[in-house]
Amino acid sequence: MQFIIKKVVSIYKNVHFQSLFGNGLMAGIGMLSLALLYRSLSIEEIGVYIFILTVNGVMETLRGGFLTITFIKFYSGTTGRRARQIAGSAWFLGIAVAALAIVINIPAFFIADLFTDKGLILSLKFFSVIPIVSLPSFMANCVVQSYLRFDRLLILRIISQGSFLLAIFVLMLMKEVTLVSVLIAYAGSNLLSSLCVLLFGWTKIGTLRYANKETILELFHFGKYAMGTNINLSLFGVTSTFIINFLIGPAALAMYNLAGKLLQIIEIPLLSFAATGMPILSTHYNNGKLDDMMYSLKKLIGMLTIALIPFVIIALIFAEPIIQLLGGEMYIHTEAPNLFRMFMLMSLLYPIDRFFALAIDVIHLPKVNFYKIIIMVAVFVVAVFIGVSIYKSIYSIAIASLFPGIVAILMTYYPLNKFKRISIIDIYVTGYKEVVLFLKSFSKAAFSRV
Numbered sequence: 001m002q003f004i005i006k007k008v009v010s011i012y013k014n015v016h017f018q019s020l021f022g023n024g025l026m027a028g029i030g031m032l033s034l035a036l037l038y039r040s041l042s043i044e045e046i047g048v049y050i051f052i053l054t055v056n057g058v059m060e061t062l063r064g065g066f067l068t069i070t071f072i073k074f075y076s077g078t079t080g081r082r083a084r085q086i087a088g089s090a091w092f093l094g095i096a097v098a099a100l101a102i103v104i105n106i107p108a109f110f111i112a113d114l115f116t117d118k119g120l121i122l123s124l125k126f127f128s129v130i131p132i133v134s135l136p137s138f139m140a141n142c143v144v145q146s147y148l149r150f151d152r153l154l155i156l157r158i159i160s161q162g163s164f165l166l167a168i169f170v171l172m173l174m175k176e177v178t179l180v181s182v183l184i185a186y187a188g189s190n191l192l193s194s195l196c197v198l199l200f201g202w203t204k205i206g207t208l209r210y211a212n213k214e215t216i217l218e219l220f221h222f223g224k225y226a227m228g229t230n231i232n233l234s235l236f237g238v239t240s241t242f243i244i245n246f247l248i249g250p251a252a253l254a255m256y257n258l259a260g261k262l263l264q265i266i267e268i269p270l271l272s273f274a275a276t277g278m279p280i281l282s283t284h285y286n287n288g289k290l291d292d293m294m295y296s297l298k299k300l301i302g303m304l305t306i307a308l309i310p311f312v313i314i315a316l317i318f319a320e321p322i323i324q325l326l327g328g329e330m331y332i333h334t335e336a337p338n339l340f341r342m343f344m345l346m347s348l349l350y351p352i353d354r355f356f357a358l359a360i361d362v363i364h365l366p367k368v369n370f371y372k373i374i375i376m377v378a379v380f381v382v383a384v385f386i387g388v389s390i391y392k393s394i395y396s397i398a399i400a401s402l403f404p405g406i407v408a409i410l411m412t413y414y415p416l417n418k419f420k421r422i423s424i425i426d427i428y429v430t431g432y433k434e435v436v437l438f439l440k441s442f443s444k445a446a447f448s449r450v
Helices: 002-013 015-040 043-075 080-114 118-126 129-133 135-146 150-173 179-200 205-210 213-247 250-261 264-286 290-317 319-327 336-362 366-390 394-400 402-419 424-447
Strands: none
Touching: 015 043, 015 150, 015 250, 015 264, 015 319, 043 080, 043 118, 043 129, 043 135, 043 179, 043 213, 043 250, 043 264, 043 336, 080 118, 080 129, 080 135, 080 205, 080 213, 129 135, 129 179, 135 150, 135 179, 150 179, 213 250, 213 366, 213 394, 250 319, 250 336, 250 394, 264 290, 264 336, 290 319, 290 336, 290 424, 319 336, 336 366, 336 394, 336 402, 366 394, 366 402, 394 402
16 A cells, blocks of 8 residues: 555656646636536627637737746756846746736727627727736746746646636526626636735745846847747637637637637647656756757657547547537537547647747747748638638638648758757657557556555
């Protein structure tokens, strides 16, 4: 028994497991919250809610892309005054981003009523609220990731998403589930999370006095290009959301989002290993161990891709009951199940896309990711309008999202291969070998003496 307890504790202390467990738990809470909302709000209201969250997601993604990777890259492994300067300068930039959101929101608030779309009106009036109330929570997120403290990151997320889920339950019991009450609950959960991390002392806000012009500019110039890594997938979600909302309607957006939300099955391991993989790749690069860095890159991509295959097969077979579980019976006979199948097949390209982008940032080529995004958006928009002109359906938009992903992989592969030769085939061979070694090791540990 003692041996089993030691094994469990050893597994829990592994940063990869902590990250994976945290993302998995949060995805479960998020899906439960969404399932309750899909059953409590009308299809049109859900579409409006998704549109508003998408607009808010643009701000969060831009801030995350600008500061998260930048903070982790520069802060990881540093100590003393340099660490305080980086943390303080990052705080300065975070406050500047929040202030910019307020400045933009002021004129947007007054022009909002010129439009007729409810989602657009609410978004224009209040899009700066979440970036402001969530700033301490966001900075704490960066800090705990740089220390690989995914146990603290889990606590932070439980406070935020757990309180939102609890608020939905309370609203349902009071029979007060409306679009406005849900949005207030969402803002309140972010505020609660920020107040808690300030109380816990996880934000490094005290380092703000160490911010200096040189470090601020250093972080800014890296961050303005590093945004490309974080926004590659979400940017197309934003673009497709706007296109579906204004060309097809909120109801179609609700179905499209339902299928896309289930991609968290893929995003869970992807985000988890990206969070732990970035510091690992950066450490190898900063210490001049380029061969180790490239091997870790191949290992992460290959193992994740192989691990996704069973989930894709299950999704192809059981798409209808999975959709029913999250959205309810009314969505079984819509486009949602087939969209889910399409998204899951495309997801096999996500690991190589995501980790190539991370590696490009690690080797100090963030401009590649920045320009890649511009080209990807152009490819996506062209593909969407060609597809919609041929067949006006959300299927056309889903298929169009495949092309920019292929472009992204090609654009990051060539500079990465020039830096250090890497074979696409070798990536998956390495991943297969590592999966076999992992399964043998796990089997030996699990079935050895107890």
